Amino acid sequence: MKILSSITLAAAAAVILAGAAPAETNRANTLVIKDGWTRETAQGQTAGGGFMVITNQSARADRLMTGSSTAAAEVQIHTVSMDGGVMRMRQLRDGLTIPANGAVTLKPGSFHIMLMGLKRPLQRGMTVPITLQFERAGSRIVRLAVKPVGATGATGAKGTHHDGD
Amino acid sequence: MTEIDPAATTSLKNLRVLLWIVAGLAAVIGLLLYAGSAQKNIPASDYASAFGGPFELTAADGSKVTDKTLAGKPYAIFFGFTRCPDVCPTSLARMARLRQQLGDEGMKFNIVFVSVDPEQDKPSDIGSYVELFGTPIIGLTGDDTQLAQIKKGYGVYAKQVPINPAQPQGDYTIDHTAAIYLIGAKGEFVSTIDYHEADSVALDKLRRLIA
Numbered sequence: 001m002k003i004l005s006s007i008t009l010a011a012a013a014a015v016i017l018a019g020a021a022p023a024e025t026n027r028a029n030t031l032v033i034k035d036g037w038t039r040e041t042a043q044g045q046t047a048g049g050g051f052m053v054i055t056n057q058s059a060r061a062d063r064l065m066t067g068s069s070t071a072a073a074e075v076q077i078h079t080v081s082m083d084g085g086v087m088r089m090r091q092l093r094d095g096l097t098i099p100a101n102g103a104v105t106l107k108p109g110s111f112h113i114m115l116m117g118l119k120r121p122l123q124r125g126m127t128v129p130i131t132l133q134f135e136r137a138g139s140r141i142v143r144l145a146v147k148p149v150g151a152t153g154a155t156g157a158k159g160t161h162h163d164g165d
Numbered sequence: 166m167t168e169i170d171p172a173a174t175t176s177l178k179n180l181r182v183l184l185w186i187v188a189g190l191a192a193v194i195g196l197l198l199y200a201g202s203a204q205k206n207i208p209a210s211d212y213a214s215a216f217g218g219p220f221e222l223t224a225a226d227g228s229k230v231t232d233k234t235l236a237g238k239p240y241a242i243f244f245g246f247t248r249c250p251d252v253c254p255t256s257l258a259r260m261a262r263l264r265q266q267l268g269d270e271g272m273k274f275n276i277v278f279v280s281v282d283p284e285q286d287k288p289s290d291i292g293s294y295v296e297l298f299g300t301p302i303i304g305l306t307g308d309d310t311q312l313a314q315i316k317k318g319y320g321v322y323a324k325q326v327p328i329n330p331a332q333p334q335g336d337y338t339i340d341h342t343a344a345i346y347l348i349g350a351k352g353e354f355v356s357t358i359d360y361h362e363a364d365s366v367a368l369d370k371l372r373r374l375i376a
Contacts, residue, residue, distance in 0.1 A: 039254055042247070042297050044290030049250030076328070080251050082360060087252040087343040091328050108251040116336065149297040150258030 073117025225292025
């Protein structure tokens with residue numbers, strides 16, 4: 001009887017510990033990803049950019065290392081520069097640092113993720129799930145809302161189309 | 166009465182001669198300057214041969230489009246590729262938006278997109294890409310020789326760069342000029358629209374283009 005109750009107690013404790021997962025809870029609280037979006041793509045267009053705001057509320061810097069998505073063959077982290085009127089896109093092979101108690105905005109003309117080898121065109125209104133790997137916060141799922149091609153941000157898309165057309 | 170001093174008369178005469186020489190020199194310099202500036206006022210038609218020049222590209226439906234096909238209507242031309250994540254969709258969407266803001270005048274110029282990535286972008290791909298923007302855009306591309314010709318004529322920089330420098334044969338991106346070139350109805354260079362320029366400035370330039 002005594003043994004049995006001990007086992008029950010231990011099992012209960014294990015369930016509570018697993019359920020609480022304090023490390024996970026901390027991660028969830030300290031790294032927040034918001035306003036994920038991307039642009040619609042055309043047939044034959046095999047890549048698309050992904051944009052979002054990543055906020056790190058912890059006292060330690062984190063790093064976006066890599067990503068994956070069922071929508072594309074590969075997810076890469078890129079940046080864009082404009083020198084002398086020439087647009088240059090480069091892969092951030094060492095990832096993207098998210099500073100302690102800071103935020104990084106992935107946006108057109110700056111840092112972004114690239115969905116390389118799109119399996120099918122991204123259509124307006126769709127949501128594209130991607131998994132991002134952070135050095136400290138681990139893996140995170142972000143849902144990118146597919147916006148009109150003329151969109152410049154997650155909200156108030158300045159599309160060339162009117163809503164509903 | 167006052168007696169005229171012969172010495173003074175001589176010096177006055179000398180001064181008069183000197184003044185005439187100065188005036189003459191000024192006239193000659195002025196004429197030379199005028200001639201110089203007049204030479205700079207090359208008629209617009211001559212610019213057409215200095216800028217742009219002939220080109221031949223392929224449209225989405227496979228038809229040939231040349232500088233002569235486009236002549237007769239001004240156009241805004243932009244060079245990019247469909248896998249371009251940012252500057253290409255941003256610039257083309259902006260041209261579509263500016264055209265809309267011009268109202269009826271907006272159709273007085275063509276919007277032309279030239280893909281500098283023939284390896285990835287087939288003519289039909291470019292056709293479906295430009296359709297995303299909800300306004301007529303002429304999507305063009307060509308083979309390496311044809312693209313080299315128009316890039317040279319327009320002074321466009323576009324270069325394939327491997328995404329991973331350690332894998333030069335692997336996937337690539339393209340560094341390319343981000344400006345939009347505004348070309349007059351005779352093929353002459355009119356202006357450019359810069360990526361960072363305010364829409365109001367760009368609208369003024371478009372109004373001048375179609376005026």
